[in-house]
Amino acid sequence: MSIRVRYFASLKESIGRSEDSLELAGLVTVADVWRYANPNKALPDNSLAAVNMDYVELDGAVKDGDEVAFFPPVTGG
Amino acid sequence: MGIKICAEPFDPWQEIQSHQHSAKDMTGKFGATSIFIGTMRDFNEGDDIKGMTLEHYPGMTEKQLEKIVAEAVRQWPVIDALVVHRVGDILPNEPIVLVAVWTSHRSDAFNASRYIMEALKSRAPFWKKELLKSQAERWLVKNTDGYL
Numbered sequence: 166m167s168i169r170v171r172y173f174a175s176l177k178e179s180i181g182r183s184e185d186s187l188e189l190a191g192l193v194t195v196a197d198v199w200r201y202a203n204p205n206k207a208l209p210d211n212s213l214a215a216v217n218m219d220y221v222e223l224d225g226a227v228k229d230g231d232e233v234a235f236f237p238p239v240t241g242g
Numbered sequence: 243m244g245i246k247i248c249a250e251p252f253d254p255w256q257e258i259q260s261h262q263h264s265a266k267d268m269t270g271k272f273g274a275t276s277i278f279i280g281t282m283r284d285f286n287e288g289d290d291i292k293g294m295t296l297e298h299y300p301g302m303t304e305k306q307l308e309k310i311v312a313e314a315v316r317q318w319p320v321i322d323a324l325v326v327h328r329v330g331d332i333l334p335n336e337p338i339v340l341v342a343v344w345t346s347h348r349s350d351a352f353n354a355s356r357y358i359m360e361a362l363k364s365r366a367p368f369w370k371k372e373l374l375k376s377q378a379e380r381w382l383v384k385n386t387d388g389y390l
Contacts, residue, residue, distance in 0.1 A: 218299070241339070
């Protein structure tokens, strides 16, 4: 299945990419997506994740065509 | 209800006026308008700040703001609400955020606008990067809890 992965703010800067396109097989979680995309870097503890622009936990399921995003705590307003 | 993301400076008073003029059906219905405007300071954490870049997640920002406003509407009898937020490069004294809520009575206006603003601070995907007078740049790490 095809997954689009997006990164924002300080997390984007620290990994040096704003997005990835992944081809994965089988059932995967949000945490799996991070591991496939960033095998040599742990997701920082305070990171937030979203699937299709809704907040999710890291054990949330991901399906074909989903957009998964990882980013630091938000600081707007 | 209105939600706007602005890449250019905006005038919050003008936004309130034009929103109120365009919402003719609420004429005579509202007795209270609660307004919050957040403006960029030229200092933070003991440092002089020259400017700021506000990054956001297009699409998710609007989706989360719509949810937050819908939650407020479920909890309080809101007649109308407007949320405007800047993105891009911002200078001190420029408005960053506007939350305006129109209701019949004041307590609902205060409560709903506070709810929208605090939920925006913790859930809307915006990120601030400050440019210090020293030319150093730094990402803000976390928003404080406004209810504390």
